[in-house]
Amino acid sequence: MDITAINEMFANIRENTDWDLNGPMLWGYFFVNTTPEPLHGLGEKLVELGYTLVEVFEPDLEEGEDPYHVLHVERAEVHTEASLDARNHELQALAEANGVEDYDGMDVGPVEI
Template sequence: MDITAINDMFANIRENTDWDLNGDLVWGYFFVNTTPEPLHGLAKVLEGQGYTVVEVFEPELEADEAPYHVLHVERIEVHSEASLDQRNHELQAVAEANGVEDYDGMDVGPVEFAHDPDNR
């Protein structure tokens, strides 16, 4: 996601939600790989950096789609457009350094939607 798309996302949040973009939100980050093993290794690295591992899963696909696996991690934090752009670049680099094929982007929501690591 480039900075223009991030700016659009922030504008959409401001326009269509009552979320406080200057306060804590739960940011979910997603990584994709053909096999799950590199994702499990990356999960351990990200846990050490303060991320909560939500799950590693294989999404349901159409019959003609090649299978793949997804790592979903979260962290409660505050972002501006610039800091989120920087985080995306950092996570892409961490994915590459750990042999993961793709950093697939993020989602965001209010803190009450954060996953409880003890009650997944």
């Protein structure tokens, strides 16, 4: 996701939700690989960096799709458009350094208290 898409995402959240983007939000980050092993290794490294491991799973596939696995981690943190762009670059580099095929992006929601 490039900075333009991030700017649009933030604008959409501000316009369509009552979420306070100036406070901590629960950010989920996703990584994709053909096999699960590199995802488990990356997940351990991300836990050491303060992320919470949600799961490594094989998604339900449409007929004819090649199987793949997804790593989902999350962390409550505050982001601006620029800091989220920097985080995406950081996570892409971590994926590459750990033999994971793709950093697949993020989602966001309110922190459940």
